[in-house]
Amino acid sequence: MNIRARTFAITALVAGSIAGSAVAQDTVTIPLATWGGSEHVGVRQFVPAFEEALKEEAPDRVDFQHFPGGQIAQDRDMPVGIPSGQVKLGWITVNGWTGTVPDTRLMDAPTGLTMAQLDTLLDDKGLFDALAGKFEEKNTVLLGLADLGPPCIVSNEKILSPDDLAGKKVRVFSEGQAAAIRSFGGSPVTLPFADVYSAMQYGTIEAAVVGFQGVQSQKLYEVSDHVLVPASFLGTTMMGWAANKQWFDGLPDDVREGLSEAMDQASHSNREAIVGEIDEITADYRDAGMEVTFLEPEMPEFEQWQSATKPLLDDVTGQLSPDIVEIVTN
Structure with missing residues (x-):
């Protein structure tokens, strides 16, 4: 290859490299x-x-x-x-x-x-x-x-009212849930979502607050028998x-x-x-052998949850910024 050809080839290579870099940067x-x-x-x-x-x-x-x-x-x-x-x-x-x-x-x-x-x-x-x-x-x-939607409580012992959580170790994933469990007489435990299965399996915890869909994704129906969705009394x-x-x-x-x-x-x-x-997933949980309960206003436990969480609602509202409170209350 002569000098001119070699120079042309090098120039083309450099130009191609620069163009390639420009594309990569884009x-x-x-x-x-x-x-x-x-x-x-x-x-x-x-x-x-x-x-x-x-x-x-x-x-x-x-x-x-x-x-x-x-x-x-x-x-x-x-x-x-x-x-x-x-x-x-x-x-x-x-x-x-x-x-x-x-x-x-x-x-x-x-x-x-x-x-x-x-x-x-x-x-x-x-x-x-x-x-x-x-x-x-x-x-x-x-x-x-x-x-x-509202989080649910998975457990092996049936839970319907706040009193049923007294004395139990319960996995939570937020400070508000921890405050609620303590007010009910339970012991809140903070665990990563991925560790809930083994904690339920080995009895490290006796109940867990999780997203309703999380029962499916973590296969919690294999290590628990009951699901309660307590309306929005544990937030959403x-x-x-x-x-x-x-x-x-x-x-x-x-x-x-x-x-x-x-x-x-x-x-x-x-x-x-x-x-x-x-x-659909509610039917799947029941097919897997779980008892699934949605808290409804006509159930006697509904008023119990409402009464037990009223102080928590007042406390949380008092800690929110005025603009947030205005949006929610309006």
Whole structure:
């Protein structure tokens, strides 16, 4: 090869390398960290929906990467991991952020709100935007929410009233639930979601507060006999997706807008999926041999829960920001 040909080849190689680098720089990695079982609706349904929405909103601009099963962080790690930047984008249990974002105590409050009423507050009455502002103060961007509905109590000994929890070791996943269990005479135990199965199996705990769908994803029907859904007297299990603010703000404008839109689409479809499968998974639990009870107003235990949780409701309401209280009470 002569000098001119060699020079041309080198120039082409360098140009190709530069072009390749430019293409690589144009692609932005979106790393979603989740935890828990792969069959949980927050993983099984949401992740594919989010990935598909990303492809529509930011085609050829993002490289989506899913890190499941707590590879990057467990649920309990998110309130520190996301604000610090150790987690860029993660699936969260909003109730677990009370130590970081105090107004998330609302999700633990025994408000009596139905899932439909809470959705209306979030979408139409400004609750989502108000909460997003509280998260932003903690270096976190709240991107989407989806209510799993009231948490349930799984146990081997049947539980119907607050008195039935007296003297029992009960797994909880939020400060509000811990306060409730203590007020009933029980002993709250904080455990990662992934450890509930073994704790029930070996008797480390005698009951566990979990999301209703979590009974399925963790196969808790293998280690417990009863499920009680105590209306919203233990609050509601609000899930969400949040990002580190510096990382999110540093994304190219079009990618940031595409990510926000994809998250909005996927979180709303996740809400619909949650509502649509409650009856189905209730039948599955019963087929697996569990006794499933939904607390209803006509049951004598309903008034017992209402009376036992009234002081908790007053206490939580007194700790919320005035703008949050106004939205909920109106």
